[in-house]
Amino acid sequence: MNQFVVVANRLPVDAGPGGLVSALQPIARSSGGAWVGWTGNPGERPEPFEHEGVHIQPVELSGEDVDHYYEGQSNSTIWPLFHDAVEPPVHRRAWRVAYEAVNRRFAEATASVAAEGATVWVHDYQLLLVPAMLRRDRPDLRIGFFLHIPFPPVELFMQLPRRTDFVRGLLGADLVGFQQPLAAQNFLRLTTQLLGLHPEGERVAYEGRTVTARAFPISIDVAEIEKLAADPEVQRDAARLRKDLGGDRRLLLLGVDRLDYTKGIDQRIEAYGELLADGTISNDEAVLVQVATPSRMRVAQYQQLRERVEREVGRINGEFGDVGRAPLHYLFQSRTRAELVALYLAADIMLVTPLRDGMNLVAKEYVAARRDEGGALVLSEFTGAASELDDAFLVNPYDVDDLKRGIGAAIATGPEELTARMRRMRERVRAHDVDRWARDFLDVLG
Ligand code: ADQ
DSSP: OEEEEEEEEEOSSSSOSOHHHHHHHHHHHHTTOEEEEEOSSTTOOOOOEEETTEEEEEOOOOHHHIIIIIIIIIIIIIHHHHTTTSSOOOOOHHHHHHHHHHHHHHHHHHHHHEEEEEEEEEESGGGTTHHHHHHHHOTTSEEEEEOOSOOOOHHHHTTSTTHHHHHHHHHTSSEEEESSHHHHHHHHHHHHHHHOOOOBTTEEEETTEEEEEEEOOOOOOHHHHHHHHHOHHHHHHHHHHHHHTTGGGSEEEEEEEESOGGGOHHHHHHHHHHHHHTTSSOTTTEEEEEEEEOOOTTSHHHHHHHHHHHHHHHHHHHHHOBTTBOSEEEEOSOOOHHHHHHHHHHOSEEEEOOSSBSOOHHHHHHHHHOTTOOOEEEEETTBTHHHHOTTSEEEOTTOHHHHHHHHHHHHHSOHHHHHHHHHHHHHHHHHSOHHHHHHHHHHHHO
């Protein structure tokens, strides 16, 4: 039995050293904790095991669960709806049924490993119903929930079939954490609209308890990124990248994203193409590297995005390229963290231009990597990160002209000003790393 339980769609095994895992693993280990989640392989049913001092409680998903709960309700309904419906959400009854059944399975697995009075921390949009299910079975638990993605405005949320169930699901928690204050307010407003509750400030009384909704902007493992950035081998790789791409005469622009329609990759590439077309930049002066990590490739909208992006990349390279010199390097590949940091160190201008993003850790990783206080960040105002990194060149990614203006401003700004901006952004990120985020949340949860 465990005093602290993390509940997330994926287990911290084989997941690589992601920020969430590195923040929560030490806490889980030191408090004799457990982690409830899916291995990532359909049909696999490993027995519970120990991993780096944490009890691992696997939850089984069948192939159909993956189709309906994960790729369906989670990634084709909730994900697009919560990101401003930038792609139309798809609604299917069978998906909702599977989502509820899988959430029930997660709640039961959690109840089976949580000690009397334990603290349970549930994560993200795949598990919105778990807090209420757990509360019903185990009223003794302290339950926290954190949403990693945006929480939409009331009018959009109201489109969701069975919407009240999802609000009740979250109200099962004692503390509901969001990336941004506005998201917490959206949620509290819905408790009035759908359940007639009366929130006061961050708190709302519900079924004889008090639920708190508050922003806890997530961050990264700054020390890990700084260590990689100080590694001579990583620095050598960064220098080699610059040399291969044309040396210091050529400005290096960089994008790093999962290939997702929320990330604004096609708009970014379009803006770059226009800058080449209208002669603001030339292939001799600049080059764009876009890393697009394969993601959710079984979902139709992601395949369509891939086709759009790859067509546009081909068009731009065809139109503006030269033999042995392409204006746009597109990598549909995953990279190690060391390779990403080498790219961050090499890049003069980092382009983070999502249409909507809960936080965006790539922006913070770039800032953390720039121990030299070099580089510039062009950042969408629709990311959570924009509230903290207002020394970036902020842009509206829906407006191609504004994207071009932001990139142009970053190019035109002198090194002193860029250093001052980067220094202030680094202070912010270094003072608020992921460890502090986890401690803040758990302190309030109590
Ligand atoms: P994501 O949508 O996945 O996260 P992001 O916050 O940028 O977006 O995190 C992506 C992570 O994957 C970063 O750590 C990045 O380094 C890594 N990554 C990206 N491309 C990679 C590649 N090619 N190879 C290896 N690693 C790569 C969701 C929400 C965000 C929120 C986070 C955390 O959508 O808004 O910031 O969760 O809460």
